[in-house]
Amino acid sequence: MNPVSELETPAVTVLMDVMEDNIQRVQAHLSKHGIANRPHIKTHKIPALGKLQMQAGASGITCQKIGEVEVFADANVADDVLLTYNILGAAKTDRLMAVAKRLKRLAVVLDNDVVAKGLSAAAVRHQGEIPFLIECDTGMGRNGVQTPQAALDLARSAMRLRGMRFEGIMTFPLKPPGASLTNPKLSAPGSLAFFREALKIFGQAGIPVPVISGGGTPAIWTVQDYPMLTEHRAGTCIYNDVMTVASGTATWDNCAMRVRATVVSRPTETRAVFDCGTKVLTSDTYTVSGHGHVMEYPDAVIPVLSEEHGVIDLSNAKKKPQVGEVIHIVPNHCCVVSNMVDEVYGVRGGKVEATWAVAARGTVR
Ligand SMILES: Cc1ncc(COP(=O)(O)O)c(C=O)c1O
Structure with a gap:
């Protein structure tokens, strides 16, 4: 493992x-x-x-x-x-x-x-x-x-x-x-x-x-x-996901899906950019605002995603990430994220315990 x-x-x-x-x-x-x-x-x-x-x-x-x-x-x-x-x-x-x-x-x-x-x-x-x-x-x-x-x-x-x-x-x-x-x-x-x-x-x-x-x-x-x-x-x-937490029926601790991403840029004091966008997190906002919840920086918001970049607004964040740091994002809507990737990794105690092929990915017919 x-x-x-x-x-x-x-x-x-x-x-x-x-x-x-x-x-x-x-x-x-x-x-x-x-x-x-x-x-x-x-x-x-x-x-x-x-x-x-x-x-x-x-x-x-x-x-x-x-x-x-x-x-x-x-x-x-x-x-x-x-x-x-x-x-x-x-x-x-x-x-x-x-x-x-x-x-x-x-x-x-x-x-x-x-x-x-x-x-x-x-x-x-x-x-x-x-x-x-x-x-x-x-x-x-x-x-x-x-x-x-x-x-x-x-x-x-x-x-x-x-x-x-x-x-x-x-x-x-x-x-x-x-x-x-x-x-x-x-x-x-x-x-x-x-x-x-x-x-x-x-x-x-x-x-x-x-x-x-x-x-x-x-x-x-x-x-x-x-x-x-x-x-x-x-x-x-x-x-669980941001929408479930927003509905009051789960907490962040109940959110099992977390997208691991790397901070690739800190162009300004209040902005960080990480290495995924709509091609992983999707643009689904449904009933919530922003594009996901950053577990390590709960006061930060993700106001905008492009295809491969996620922008974090750190204006209200007490601490701020460095370039190269790995962050974990709870997506707005976990179901659509599943359909974006070939594999999902099961993690326990800091180890990758399972690698699951998303076998029904793309089965929209
Ligand atoms: C027909 C139907 N049943 C059940 C569900 C499951 O809902 P949830 O993902 O909120 O648990 C959905 C979700 O889209 C649905 O469309």
Whole structure:
């Protein structure tokens, strides 16, 4: 095992003790409340980490793209997979049916009848059956049927199609009542009210809803407020990042992913420049400002990145780095950083304990 100091920078590292603790704490919390844990592997895209999550007690995994399902099926990570994406087109539905044959259960989500009909046609073509959940928009303002009645109507029409088996409803993210994430002017009833009403009218229609699937890292610690949930899908929580800390659901000490970078320039008293930019940290700011948190210089900010340079503003920093110094940056959004690099290094006690290929990197189809 080589010392971490021998890693060339920039390098995406994961503190293994922190990551293992994150996996265990999330599993323990969901188990305590009788909710199945279905971690979203789009965060790490590394089969070995999916296996750790399964060993800790996960019931299966969540994937966002068929390519991820294929890579994780090749690695035998889990035989129960939920694909949380509307799958459209013969090429993709053929791939879906092919990979489904290698798993015990591959369920999909859908929020419109075009997707439902395409899936049904594929099920008929391949003489298979597709379990599906209806995706509900309970406040994010992204995919999802807009009302519980629309969920029931779509479930009814989709379950009448050949080869389609209704299993339940899902949302992302699990949200308390309030403003939409993407449009602050919209207010949404929140996941609890939506799910309650949906279960009432599905019950009146005599349609059982065995799966009620919530999602998102910020909601993990309050899943108990949604008593109808049967499972929860969280991804970011395996590493945590600036967004998770900003949401108040993790501390810097819970952040396992740290990008090791070298300070390559100190052009002015208040500026430092390090050796990575958007090609590692990405330009994702989503809900936070700046471009990452420098662990060694918590008062510093990263106001701007170019492709291969990161600029640190030291105006408010009590101490300042030297040229050649190695710093560790917690990225804004760890999931997109995973997709930027071929390898991620697992670090423990100052040594590189594992080098993981990001096997599902780039699987966006
Ligand atoms: C459908 C779906 N489920 C679950 C998740 C996991 O959310 P988080 O990364 O906040 O844990 C995501 C994240 O994008 C998602 O899109």
